[in-house]
Amino acid sequence: MKIxxxxxxxxxxxxxxxxxxxxxxxxxxQIVVLSAVAGTTNALVEIGQAFLAGKEAEALALIKQHKxxxxxxxxxxxxxxxxxxxxxxxxxxxxxxxSSLGNEMFTPVEEKIILAQGxxxxxxxxxxxxxxxQVPSVLxxxxxxxxxxxxxxxMVDYIGEKLTSLLNSYTENTLFITQGYICRNSFGxxxxxxxxxxxxxxxxxxxxxxxxEVQIWTDIDGxxxxxxxxxxxxxxxxxxxxxxxxxxxYFGAKILHPQSVFPxxxxxxxxxxxxxxxxxxAGTLISKEGGKTGQIRAIAAKDGITAIHIQSSRMLLxxxxxxxxxxxxxxxxxxxxxxxxxxxxxSLTIDDTKHLGDIxxxxxxxxxxxxxxxxxxxxxVGDFSANTHGYAARVLDAVKxxxxxxxxxxxxxxxxxLLLDADHKVEALRSLHxxxx
Numbered sequence: 001m002k003i004x005x006x007x008x009x010x011x012x013x014x015x016x017x018x019x020x021x022x023x024x025x026x027x028x029x030q031i032v033v034l035s036a037v038a039g040t041t042n043a044l045v046e047i048g049q050a051f052l053a054g055k056e057a058e059a060l061a062l063i064k065q066h067k068x069x070x071x072x073x074x075x076x077x078x079x080x081x082x083x084x085x086x087x088x089x090x091x092x093x094x095x096x097x098x099s100s101l102g103n104e105m106f107t108p109v110e111e112k113i114i115l116a117q118g119x120x121x122x123x124x125x126x127x128x129x130x131x132x133x134q135v136p137s138v139l140x141x142x143x144x145x146x147x148x149x150x151x152x153x154x155m156v157d158y159i160g161e162k163l164t165s166l167l168n169s170y171t172e173n174t175l176f177i178t179q180g181y182i183c184r185n186s187f188g189x190x191x192x193x194x195x196x197x198x199x200x201x202x203x204x205x206x207x208x209x210x211x212x213e214v215q216i217w218t219d220i221d222g223x224x225x226x227x228x229x230x231x232x233x234x235x236x237x238x239x240x241x242x243x244x245x246x247x248x249x250y251f252g253a254k255i256l257h258p259q260s261v262f263p264x265x266x267x268x269x270x271x272x273x274x275x276x277x278x279x280x281x282a283g284t285l286i287s288k289e290g291g292k293t294g295q296i297r298a299i300a301a302k303d304g305i306t307a308i309h310i311q312s313s314r315m316l317l318x319x320x321x322x323x324x325x326x327x328x329x330x331x332x333x334x335x336x337x338x339x340x341x342x343x344x345x346x347s348l349t350i351d352d353t354k355h356l357g358d359i360x361x362x363x364x365x366x367x368x369x370x371x372x373x374x375x376x377x378x379x380x381v382g383d384f385s386a387n388t389h390g391y392a393a394r395v396l397d398a399v400k401x402x403x404x405x406x407x408x409x410x411x412x413x414x415x416x417x418l419l420l421d422a423d424h425k426v427e428a429l430r431s432l433h434x435x436x437x
Contacts, residue, residue: 002213005033005180005202009219010276011122012038014076017129023217023279026135029174031205034126035181035198036118037073040066044098044118048111051102059102067095070121077125083132090124113190116143119179119198127177137175140166146183146201148191154183154200156263160208167209178205199257203271207263214264214271216256221275222284223248223255225298226433230426234433237298238282241290244297244381245271247415251302251337251379261286296382296391296436301425305337305375306353307405308360311345312367321366322346328362337377338408338417347406349377349419375405376425378418380432385413392416398435399428 004024011017011034024032036044043066050059074087094117101110119142127139145162147155167176180198185191193200199216206214220228222236223245240248242265249256255273264271264286274283310325325346329336332355339348350356356371363369380395392409395416406419420428 001209001211002028002030002215003033003202003206003211004030004215004217005198006035006276007198007216007218008035008038008040010217011035011126014073016276017077017122017126019276020126021130021135023276024175026130026137026175031140031176031178031211032126033178033180033198033202033205034119034122037070037122039069040118040121041115041181041195044115047098048114051106051114052108052111056102060099063095063099067091070095074125077129078132080132083128086128086131087125090128091121094121109189112192115192116179116182116190119182123177123179130175130177135175136173137177138170138173140176140178142179142182142201143184143190146204148183148185148193150186152185152191154193154204154263156204156208159204163205163209193259196257199260200263203257203260203263203269206269206271207267210267211269214269216260216271216273217276218255218273219275219277220255221278221281222273223286223298225437227299227301227429231429231433236282237284239290240284240286240297241414242286242288243412243414244290245284245286247379247381247412248298248300251300251377251381251415251417294383294388296380296394298381299429299432299436300379300381301429302337302351302377302379303422303425304351305349305377305419305422306351306356307347307349307372307375307419308363309345309347309370309372310363310367311370325363325366328359332359334359338406338419340406340408349375349406372405372421374422375419376422376428378420378425378428378432380416380418380436381414383413384409384416394435395432398432402428402431 047059047062050062070091074084078084078087098114098117101114123139127137130137145159147158149155180201181192183191183193202214223240224234224236226234228234242261246261249261250258268288271286272283275281334350334352334355337349337351360369384391402420402424404418404420408417
């Protein structure tokens with residue numbers, strides 16, 4: 001069985017929803033994972049924030065505005081009165097439900113319920129469209145099998161057990177549709193895998209049922225060797241290893257959710273990145289074998305980075321110093337991206353500043369602390385193993401005219417990371433591209 005995930009732009013209009021059948025073969029046994037229609041999640045975030053702020057009139061105006069868009073969508077999607085009536089009933093139900101949540105004491109629990117409505121809408125609309133044109137399909141509610149534990153980690157064994165049971169009850173069917181992004185938490189409440197989580201859903205499903213392949217369909221023809229939005233003449237990469245893809249996804253390659261590689265890697269399920277707008281394009285295959293060794297493969301950049309520099313003479317040969325520092329970040333559940341150390345100082349970076357003030361206050365017990373905001377990590381991925389020569393020198397030579405704040409090399413065989421002010425990001429990407437490719 002294959003898992004096919006389609007992003008928001010791939011279901012962004014009635015024409016594109018209809019066009020999914022140019023890719024999805026109903027005779028093949030497969031699970032189709034859908035994101036919300038393009039723009040929906042952003043709109044739902046706005047609605048939830050308005051309710052949280054007590055601005056009910058503003059929230060209701062946003063709800064009407066977005067419902068009107070769906071009215072237009074269903075008028076183009078359905079050709080029969082019956083189909084149009086089903087679509088109308090669907091959007092009436094969901095938008096009335098969203099409106100009703102504002103009448104209660106609105107909390108983050110209700111906010112997550114609102115955020116779930118986008119995927120529930122897109123999958124039902126696709127299912128109803130298939131029903132109208134007499135293509136058999138089964139709508140599998142992700143909330144019946146997708147679950148995370150108390151640490152917000154997906155429960156892969158649980159997902160596999162529940163999903164396999166559901167699939168086994170439809171032995172005559174081949175085409176299954178489910179929601180990306182949404183899940184239940186350890187309390188049974190509606191939750192989500194955070195933004196971009198539909199990729200993660202597809203990978204988790206593929207891992208849980210040991211699928212033949214996971215396909216991520218988006219609006220670009222595979223993982224490129226640099227950011228095509230700011231660098232000219234980038235090219236798609238035909239093959240990547242799981243490790244290379246994980247580094248690129250984590251450090252800013254927008255085509256793939258950062259966590260989505262790991263479940264597939266653990267159970268050795270290949271992931272293929274493909275272009276909905278150009279289905280014939282080869283795309284990128286992510287697998288255990290990967291591509292050629294002895295090469296620099298790609299460059300990515302991660303914005304919104306904050307650097308924290310801690311200096312203390314007490315650190316000199318102090319047993320347990322780093323452990324104590326890391327425990328502070330662990331206590332506030334704040335991941336660290338990069339770290340460099342010297343005898344008297346340690347510098348590290350984070351992208352989640354929710355608890356920055358509390359972290360800095362505690363870290364100041366160990367010495368003086370300096371914080372740099374608006375930083376960018378530029379990640380160069382390739383073969384940086386111990387038996388390669390000169391690649392790191394080529395990287396540094398390419399950016400010798402730029403002020404680097406940190407350099408991380410040796411922690412991985414696949415990655416050299418550079419920290420610099422965000423103002424220098426575009427120049428760094430272009431300079432590295434010209435020098436390395």
